[in-house]
Amino acid sequence: MDRGYLDLGGPATITIGADNQGETAFGALQAGLDLGYGTSLVFFTWFGFDEMDEVTGDGSAELLDNGSIEITFAYHNGR
Numbered sequence: 001m002d003r004g005y006l007d008l009g010g011p012a013t014i015t016i017g018a019d020n021q022g023e024t025a026f027g028a029l030q031a032g033l034d035l036g037y038g039t040s041l042v043f044f045t046w047f048g049f050d051e052m053d054e055v056t057g058d059g060s061a062e063l064l065d066n067g068s069i070e071i072t073f074a075y076h077n078g079r
Helices: none
Strands: 013-016 021-026 029-037 041-050 053-063 068-075
Touching: 013 029, 013 053, 029 053
Parallel strands: none
Antiparallel strands: 013 021, 021 029, 029 041, 041 053, 053 068
């Protein structure tokens, strides 16, 4: 995805909380996250809205050795 799409509704964000909950927003998507934690990896399922359509998915965020974060984000049912 290009940066213009990611920041369509404001800066793209992902918030990872210590309470097994989080949030993400990018493009036209806004979603809540249910989190599971590993040593350097956070797994999540999510539910939200993309252009007013209900959508769900899963993904992960991994802290890499160089200090950056790699995020994998998937929609269920190919959305």
